[in-house]
Amino acid sequence: MRVISVINQKGGCGKTTTAINLCGCLSQLNRRVLLVDLDPQGHASLGLNLNPEDVRCGMTEVMTQSTGLEEVIRVADGTNLDVAPANITLSTVEQLLADAAGKEGRLLNKIEGMQRNYDYVIIDSPPSLGILTFNALRASDLSIVPIDMGFFSLHGVTKLIEIIDLVSRHTGHKVQLRALATMVSLRTRFTREVLEEIRQHFEGNVFRTLIRNNVRLREATSHGVPISHYDRRSAGANDYRAVAEEVLAMEVSA
Amino acid sequence: MRVISVINQKGGCGKTTTAINLCGCLSQLNRRVLLVDLDPQGHASLGLNLNPEDVRCGMTEVMTQSTGLEEVIRVADGTNLDVAPANITLSTVEQLLADAAGKEGRLLNKIEGMQRNYDYVIIDSPPSLGILTFNALRASDLSIVPIDMGFFSLHGVTKLIEIIDLVSRHTGHKVQLRALATMVSLRTRFTREVLEEIRQHFEGNVFRTLIRNNVRLREATSHGVPISHYDRRSAGANDYRAVAEEVLAMEVSA
Numbered sequence: 160m161r162v163i164s165v166i167n168q169k170g171g172c173g174k175t176t177t178a179i180n181l182c183g184c185l186s187q188l189n190r191r192v193l194l195v196d197l198d199p200q201g202h203a204s205l206g207l208n209l210n211p212e213d214v215r216c217g218m219t220e221v222m223t224q225s226t227g228l229e230e231v232i233r234v235a236d237g238t239n240l241d242v243a244p245a246n247i248t249l250s251t252v253e254q255l256l257a258d259a260a261g262k263e264g265r266l267l268n269k270i271e272g273m274q275r276n277y278d279y280v281i282i283d284s285p286p287s288l289g290i291l292t293f294n295a296l297r298a299s300d301l302s303i304v305p306i307d308m309g310f311f312s313l314h315g316v317t318k319l320i321e322i323i324d325l326v327s328r329h330t331g332h333k334v335q336l337r338a339l340a341t342m343v344s345l346r347t348r349f350t351r352e353v354l355e356e357i358r359q360h361f362e363g364n365v366f367r368t369l370i371r372n373n374v375r376l377r378e379a380t381s382h383g384v385p386i387s388h389y390d391r392r393s394a395g396a397n398d399y400r401a402v403a404e405e406v407l408a409m410e411v412s413a
Numbered sequence: 414m415r416v417i418s419v420i421n422q423k424g425g426c427g428k429t430t431t432a433i434n435l436c437g438c439l440s441q442l443n444r445r446v447l448l449v450d451l452d453p454q455g456h457a458s459l460g461l462n463l464n465p466e467d468v469r470c471g472m473t474e475v476m477t478q479s480t481g482l483e484e485v486i487r488v489a490d491g492t493n494l495d496v497a498p499a500n501i502t503l504s505t506v507e508q509l510l511a512d513a514a515g516k517e518g519r520l521l522n523k524i525e526g527m528q529r530n531y532d533y534v535i536i537d538s539p540p541s542l543g544i545l546t547f548n549a550l551r552a553s554d555l556s557i558v559p560i561d562m563g564f565f566s567l568h569g570v571t572k573l574i575e576i577i578d579l580v581s582r583h584t585g586h587k588v589q590l591r592a593l594a595t596m597v598s599l600r601t602r603f604t605r606e607v608l609e610e611i612r613q614h615f616e617g618n619v620f621r622t623l624i625r626n627n628v629r630l631r632e633a634t635s636h637g638v639p640i641s642h643y644d645r646r647s648a649g650a651n652d653y654r655a656v657a658e659e660v661l662a663m664e665v666s667a
């Protein structure tokens with residue numbers, strides 16, 4: 160079972176879109192996939208037609224009580240994806256876990272404690288570097304870092320890499336990082352400069368696939384399904400399918 | 414003195430870009446402007462060439478100690494904009510103010526306590542609905558809500574409006590709201606549908622100007638200057654200048 164988190168403290172750089180669509184594409188490639196929504200805004204849940212406001216028992220209970228992951232998992236209709244959904248109460252986890260020992264390892268424990276066996280667990284995280292994101296990092300083998308073609312996104316990446324290094328030296332847990340360029344429109348020179356900087360920062364640990372700007376990706380979320388199920392011939396579906404293939408190829412070399 | 418906050422809990426919908434460029438354009442129209450950076454990520458400061466890592470005394474001290482706004486204000490070089498900068502320590506404000514009485518009114522008090530007189534104070538806020546955003550709301554006459562053309566941005570807006578209503582009934586402080594459509598590429602039907610929904614949600618309280626997708630806006634931040642100073646003939650500069658004109662026109666009717 161491989162656990163992959165989608166991480167970037169920058170807002171709106173494509174984390175949720177990546178989490179949802181990587182799940183959709185891996186599931187179409189016959190892998191059993193669980194999406195863990197660790198964002199209080201619950202956008203990954205929402206983008207798979209699970210309204211956070213209807214979530215009575217979700218990731219908040221899993222993170223702060225003895226609730227197991229299996230108890231909160233729902234099936235996203237129209238797909239065979241399993242989702243552990245979130246709602247706004249997840250924003251209280253920071254205070255609730257404030258003095259708890261081993262608070263960065265809660266999610267890892269719950270994932271390891273699962274009876275059910277998935278091929279992939281994909282974790283969506285919020286735009287912040289707090290306890291939720293640390294739990295996502297601590298629980299993963301691989302962290303995908305979506306980076307949009309803007310200055311702020313690039314600037315934050317340096318900070319993110321430092322923190323991940325710090326955490327891995329502190330916990331002995333080495334998480335593999337790989338950058339994913341998102342919302343790319345190749346026609347501008349500025350974009351090519353940003354791509355070049357990403358490749359330098361990540362020393363080549365960058366997905367070959369670039370996620371192009373594609374309105375179908377936005378439409379898919381408004382229909383509550385992954386792009387793979389909304390429009391499999393779109394540029395968005397092709398790009399995320401290529402990312403899923405790269406992720407599968409990493410199994411072999413792992 | 415008019416205080417304007419830029420608010421939306423959705424990540425990456427153009428808050429910082431709007432805060433910076435509204436300041437730049439108002440300043441070119443000869444108004445004295447102060448930008449208050451209330452985001453721990455410090456992007457508004459960064460986009461005006463003020464590195465958050467060099468901020469020893471900034472908005473954290475203003476929000477949690479007796480430090481006055483004037484003590485932290487810096488001039489953004491290359492412009493005549495004043496900036497009250499932020500750094501990552503601002504993320505501790507939540508805990509530091511947790512049990513303080515009147516904690517949503519800290520920023521309002523500090524703005525009212527300023528000796529200096531500005532025509533406009535523009536507040537950039539983080540992608541969350543916590544104590545920092547509540548302070549921004551409590552301190553403002555007008556809240557601009559940038560909304561990108563995506564499903565999540567639109568969905569969050571309903572929640573935001575509810576919360577603002579709640580806060581205004583609770584505090585008696587009525588803040589005026591106005592939506593600003595951002596990153597618009599008019600060619601898609603999906604965009605037109607989103608624009609229509611925004612107009613309905615805000616009952617017409619929407620800026621007539623649409624901020625078009627324009628790579629020059631991204632380049633300007635990487636050069637640490639507002640678009641008005643980077644490329645005044647670009648679509649980005651024209652659009653934000655039009656927004657500034659609409660804001661000035663609101664003075665007359667206020």
Ligand SMILES: Nc1ncnc2c1ncn2[C@@H]1O[C@H](COP(=O)(O)OP(=O)(O)OP(=O)(O)O)[C@@H](O)[C@H]1O
Nearest residue numbers: 170171172173174175176286371372373377424563
């Ligand atoms: N490649 C793309 N082409 C077009 N639109 C996209 C693309 N990727 C993401 N979007 C849209 O951009 C917006 C931001 O993306 P998304 O919500 O996935 O980012 P995020 O990093 O999860 O944001 P947050 O920090 O708020 O959690 C969404 O409306 C999404 O539909």
Ligand SMILES: Nc1ncnc2c1ncn2[C@@H]1O[C@H](COP(=O)(O)OP(=O)(O)OP(=O)(O)O)[C@@H](O)[C@H]1O
Nearest residue numbers: 170309424425426427428429430540625626627631
């Ligand atoms: N109209 C536009 N055209 C092109 N790029 C834009 C436009 N508006 C914003 N951007 C870029 O999109 C990215 C996100 O914008 P910005 O950082 O202003 O959003 P934000 O709401 O402040 O994000 P956060 O929630 O992280 O604070 C930035 O890289 C910015 O340069």
Ligand SMILES: [Mg+2]
Nearest residue numbers: 174175198202
């Ligand atoms: Mg998200």
Ligand SMILES: [Mg+2]
Nearest residue numbers: 428429452456
């Ligand atoms: Mg911002």
